[in-house]
Amino acid sequence: MIINLNKNDLDLIKELTEKFPNVFLSYSIKNDFENNPYTNYLIYLLNDKVVGFLNYYEIYERMEIVNFNVLDQFQNKHIGSYLLDELMKIATSKKIKNITLEVRIDNEKAIYLYKKYDFVEVGIRKNYYNGIDGILMECEMIKMDDIYILGIESSCDETSFSIVKNGTIEISTVISSQIDIHKKFGGVVPEIASRAHIKNITYVLDECLKKANMKMDDITAIAVTYGPGLIGSLLVGVECAKTLAFLYNKPLIPVHHISGHIYANNLVKRLEFPLIALVISGGHTELILMDKDYSFKKLGGTLDDAVGECYDKVGRVIGVEYPGGPVIDKLASLGKHTYDLPIPLDDDSYNFSFSGLKSAVINLAHNEEQRGNKINKENLACSFQDVVIKVLTKKTMRALKEYNVNNLILAGGVAANHGIREKFKELCEENNINYTFPSIKYSTDNAAMIASSGYYAYLDNRFSDLTLNPISSVELK
């Protein structure tokens, strides 16, 4: 058992002094109590006998470990750990800010133990122990609490929940994709998507919490995609988030879907600013400039179809299953650029237009068919993808130059496209640009990116009350 030595317990003081003669050679415990109001002794008693002690000073909001000893014959019985545990308990209850100590540089066993208790080396005291250096160690007791954000994403055909710690550490993510349900319709059917979301929602949340081994009470705040997206799909996620925020009295954070895609990169590597983000997906094609977290400046965007949408439509012309993007990407790698296609909106703006390119592909396929020529799928895919890559890289690289930005990130489902990724990699290496793209699992819609983005919104106090409403079309601000 551990007791806090009373200065009037002369028997125990005598026993302690006799048990550790080397320590108390130069000073007496009695004198220490008389002259030093800050001193305390934790005594470890085994069968009523002293086997170890920890002498510390408690000086207002800080503590210092002065002496810490366990009798040789009682080593390796965790007595030192028990004494430190007790000290930590006292320190926590008294809201002590930090604990310091000095230890001989050659006392590896003690250093190992202190490190286990989050002590870190903060300095060296030369010749502190008669010719041997001492290490000054410190344990910071009051740390900023970890922030756990529950992210919810349901803007299109994926129901996803995720828990992310401090914006960068993914604890658990669960994604339920409806892609097989929508395949037979050749694209996402909004009402069917909404129905699937509500069917899945508690299962996905349950799996996410179980995977993280956490309860709703452990969550700091709830972040949800409020737009843009399919209104009926968004609604299920937003209602779910509001319900949880109400039931558990947690802050509610609205997250813009595009911001989520950008912060998907934050789960790979902490974002470095300023940066330019090229967001390319089935619903978006945007160039965004960021000077710091949660500062978004839109440089340009698509005037009609999103790039992913164009891929899906071209996929239909070539005769591949929805979604066409991944298949075209693969076909393109096998083909040659043999078909002549126009580069759309090849101007000085940072805007894009893909509907003209889509029409050009449709017309080309149609004309070839009428002439009785068979379309070479690989070559058409390659010619189409080449044009897409050309227009995306040209405008993005020009934006990096004009705004004098050194960091490029790719975001969105189309960021999973090999051809696009590789071309950017090549260009960024040539131009000394730091280039990040999300791993495949973070490219498509997921809640981890919403939770990561939500963390920075949390730090920026961007909260909403319970009247948060989904919006199908909304600019990133």
Place this chain on the structure above:
Amino acid sequence: MNYFYIDTSSSYLYSGIISNNKLISEVKINFGSELSKYTVSEIQKLFKDANISPKDIDKIIVVSGPGSFTGIRIGMTFAKIFAYSMNKEITEITSLDAMAKSINSKKIIVPLIDARRGYVYAEAIKNDKTIIEPQYMKLEDLIDKLNNLNEEYIFITNDKQIKIENVIRYNPDILNIVLSYASKKSINPHLIEPTYLKLTEAEENLGTNNDN
């Protein structure tokens, strides 16, 4: 026992808390197209008025539809998440059943919801017995069927635009609805699903195409 009731199958929020067989707070507001915006915040007020915490609820009774697809999902999401996350008992009833429990009549009671383009969701009940099962049907077909029964009937509906006679305007008797269904068997919250009574258009078209 404390019960929580929620129905968002129309543009109205109908919700209430019943404690020891008494209605201690309720809300009945037409939010039009802003139902999704206000539902959770109104329920927060409802709990405050009742001076009761969600933790104290023993059982949830949720209206699963039919009605507005979007509307149904608002209340359903709330109820499912509530029941799942706080481990509450939950049971579902249809909006038509809730309507039928809100009037007292010896006649055949016909709850009716406009499903647009001449169609309605309806059922017919006499002395707690279902005569016509809840279904999506043409209004004129329903009236034919009812007339063939050769008995007096009365409609109950909230949809003013439907042109019918013998109609009572729906004002839910939340206490009676809850007490009528309080002992209905609880369901696993994961398995609770909206009662749409109608496929989506895409599914209907797919069915037609396949038939061809």
